[in-house]
Amino acid sequence: MCDVVTVQKIANCLGIDPGKIELNDEQVVTRTGAANKTVAGFATILESLARESKSETAQNSIVSREVQAQVYQWIEFAVLYVAPGSKDKYVSKQLLADFNKMFLSKSYLVGHFITLADLAVYYAISELVKSLSPVDKENYLNLSRWFDHLQQRPEIHQGEPMLNFTTIYLHNWATGTHI
Amino acid sequence: MSTGTLYTYPENFRAYKALIAAQYSGAKVKVADNFKFGESNKSEEFLKKFPGGKVPAYETADGKCLTESNAIAYFLANEQLRGGKCPLVQAQVQQWISFADNEILPASCAWVFPLLGIMPQQKNANVKQDVEVVLQQLNKKLLDATYLAGERITLADIVVFCTLLHLYEHVLDSSVRSAYGNLNRWFVTILNQPQVKAVIKDFKLCEKALVFDPKKYAEFLAKTGGAKPQQAPKSKDEKKAKKEPAPKKAAPEPEELDAADAALAMEPKSKDPFDAMPKGTFNFDDFKRVYSNEEEAKSIPYFFEKFDAENYSIWFGEYKYNEELTKTFMSCNLIGGMFQRLDKMRKQAFASVCLFGEDNNSSISGVWVWRGHDLAFTLSPDWQIDYEVYDWKKLDAKSEETKKLVTQYFSWLGTDKAGRKFKEGKIFK
Numbered sequence: 092m093c094d095v096v097t098v099q100k101i102a103n104c105l106g107i108d109p110g111k112i113e114l115n116d117e118q119v120v121t122r123t124g125a126a127n128k129t130v131a132g133f134a135t136i137l138e139s140l141a142r143e144s145k146s147e148t149a150q151n152s153i154v155s156r157e158v159q160a161q162v163y164q165w166i167e168f169a170v171l172y173v174a175p176g177s178k179d180k181y182v183s184k185q186l187l188a189d190f191n192k193m194f195l196s197k198s199y200l201v202g203h204f205i206t207l208a209d210l211a212v213y214y215a216i217s218e219l220v221k222s223l224s225p226v227d228k229e230n231y232l233n234l235s236r237w238f239d240h241l242q243q244r245p246e247i248h249q250g251e252p253m254l255n256f257t258t259i260y261l262h263n264w265a266t267g268t269h270i
Numbered sequence: 271m272s273t274g275t276l277y278t279y280p281e282n283f284r285a286y287k288a289l290i291a292a293q294y295s296g297a298k299v300k301v302a303d304n305f306k307f308g309e310s311n312k313s314e315e316f317l318k319k320f321p322g323g324k325v326p327a328y329e330t331a332d333g334k335c336l337t338e339s340n341a342i343a344y345f346l347a348n349e350q351l352r353g354g355k356c357p358l359v360q361a362q363v364q365q366w367i368s369f370a371d372n373e374i375l376p377a378s379c380a381w382v383f384p385l386l387g388i389m390p391q392q393k394n395a396n397v398k399q400d401v402e403v404v405l406q407q408l409n410k411k412l413l414d415a416t417y418l419a420g421e422r423i424t425l426a427d428i429v430v431f432c433t434l435l436h437l438y439e440h441v442l443d444s445s446v447r448s449a450y451g452n453l454n455r456w457f458v459t460i461l462n463q464p465q466v467k468a469v470i471k472d473f474k475l476c477e478k479a480l481v482f483d484p485k486k487y488a489e490f491l492a493k494t495g496g497a498k499p500q501q502a503p504k505s506k507d508e509k510k511a512k513k514e515p516a517p518k519k520a521a522p523e524p525e526e527l528d529a530a531d532a533a534l535a536m537e538p539k540s541k542d543p544f545d546a547m548p549k550g551t552f553n554f555d556d557f558k559r560v561y562s563n564e565e566e567a568k569s570i571p572y573f574f575e576k577f578d579a580e581n582y583s584i585w586f587g588e589y590k591y592n593e594e595l596t597k598t599f600m601s602c603n604l605i606g607g608m609f610q611r612l613d614k615m616r617k618q619a620f621a622s623v624c625l626f627g628e629d630n631n632s633s634i635s636g637v638w639v640w641r642g643h644d645l646a647f648t649l650s651p652d653w654q655i656d657y658e659v660y661d662w663k664k665l666d667a668k669s670e671e672t673k674k675l676v677t678q679y680f681s682w683l684g685t686d687k688a689g690r691k692f693k694e695g696k697i698f699k
Contacts, residue, residue, distance in 0.1 A: 194455075195451055195452075195455065196451065196454065196455050196458075197455060197459075198416050198455055198456065198459040199459075202462070203458070203459045203461075203462035203463060204463070232413055232414060233413075233452075235414065236413065236414045236415065236416060237416070239414070240415075240416035240417075240421055243421040244421060256414065
């Protein structure tokens with residue numbers, strides 16, 4: 092997930108020209124931005140993007156040191172755990188359940204507003220969410236709500252087909268009438 | 271960008287709508303200084319601009335006037351708050367604003383205002399159920415939606431949020447709230463938006479629900495003169511002066527109290543419900559005199575000698591939430607408060623309620639005696655405020671165990687079940 096495409100997508104979200112994004116000899120993603128300055132590593136690149144961007148998401152992510160640290164923590168988590176874990180049948184289940192529980196009482200990952208942490212986890216988990224069946228999605232209603240909320244933003248879905256969460260309403264309604 | 275003046279009393283949830291909207295749009299709104307509710311808004315100058323005499327009211331820099339909080343909020347909002355470009359979302363914003371005014375507000379007022387002492391308590395009203403229905407509806411909606419309309423914060427969120435403030439502040443304690451997880455998530459999210467925090471500072475979610483206190487309403491009536499329509503209105507100045515001390519309580523609603531409400535509040539004094547029960551041979555006055563004047567060594571045997579088990583009963587009451595007790599003096603006040611509220615029961619009842627333990631580790635329990643064999647508190651609505659927080663057990667008046675317990679509590683000795691030492695006692699007589 093810490094690949095060139097994701098970095099480019101996140102740069103688009105933030106309304107930033109990322110410059111040149113590529114993998115270096117050690118397969119680490121690097122960014123060569125303005126003035127030929129090069130930064131390497133997913134989290135570091137995201138941080139550099141956030142500093143340049145005037146977008147709401149970027150501004151939210153650096154609103155205080157505490158928020159900054161939490162955002163960083165989630166980006167690392169997304170890279171080290173969410174991205175590889177979402178490819179494993181068992182780990183991914185646990186991941187989904189954990190995030191679902193998390194979003195029971197929170198609207199966003201950090202603070203009470205959208206940050207880079209949401210973007211990083213969103214792109215890390217989107218393939219997994221895409222693979223879920225409607226019945227599966229119903230088990231993760233809180234996660235689905237968060238995911239749907241993000242994908243509705245034009246800067247985030249970036250023209251990709253939107254996932255359908257509307258079946259959830261049907262399921263809700265159907266189970267409700269059985270009682 | 272709009273600039274203007276907002277007229278309101280402090281902490282008015284309706285004015286919050288406008289002030290929060292202004293935070294989002296950057297509109298410069300000045301809250302009128304020296305606004306005195308009941309005075310400023312009744313002045314000729316004010317009525318000329320705003321004939322209704324109600325607040326919040328808004329005046330733009332070039333003298334245009336607006337009333338009704340939702341309209342003012344709309345005026346001060348930006349495009350995003352009004353629902354963006356999509357007509358459907360704009361309509362949804364209107365939908366939730368109407369929902370707030372027509373569904374949430376009446377239910378919320380019916381529950382919270384009597385507790386704040388600015389409205390008489392409505393007997394037999396299902397106020398809690400009405401609120402539950404509304405909250406459940408919101409909770410369901412917010413299960414799969416982050417915000418009420420569209421994917422951004424809009425006036426829908428701000429207006430519904432402001433309308434829910436009273437409930438979240440005064441009655442939805444954590445045990446009640448827990449049933450509305452999605453709604454709580456949304457509420458906390460809105461509450462913590464920087465634009466909202468700039469207007470509503472230091473908001474605390476309800477820790478302990480308010481309970482009805484008839485005294486508060488009586489005081490409120492005394493202040494506003496609402497219950498004394500027979501007295502000719504005194505000079506205007508005097509009346510205004512009385513209103514001033516309670517700007518917060520004097521929300522617009524109480525003004526709408528009509529004569530029927532006032533009459534309801536002046537119910538005839540209730541008769542003593544104990545009158546319906548056989549008098550028996552036990553005389554509380556005699557026993558209380560002996561208890562007050564003699565040593566326990568004398569008064570307790572006197573009690574058992576005179577006690578009439580046919581017509582009277584002995585009860586043991588244990589406080590349910592001992593783990594929540596902190597300072598012992600506060601616990602003592604708790605007991606004292608309960609005694610005060612049970613004032614009319616005194617004639618036909620006696621109790622010794624004791625506090626055991628120390629600060630942060632204590633318990634409350636007591637032995638009660640009253641006429642009749644059933645739980646006395648259900649006899650009068652005035653007595654039902656506190657009794658539910660106690661576990662009640664009827665004691666067998668003839669058993670040795672009861673004798674021991676009565677002796678212990680009447681003479682303020684010993685320990686509670688958990689071995690905490692006796693700390694303080696209070697006698698209800």
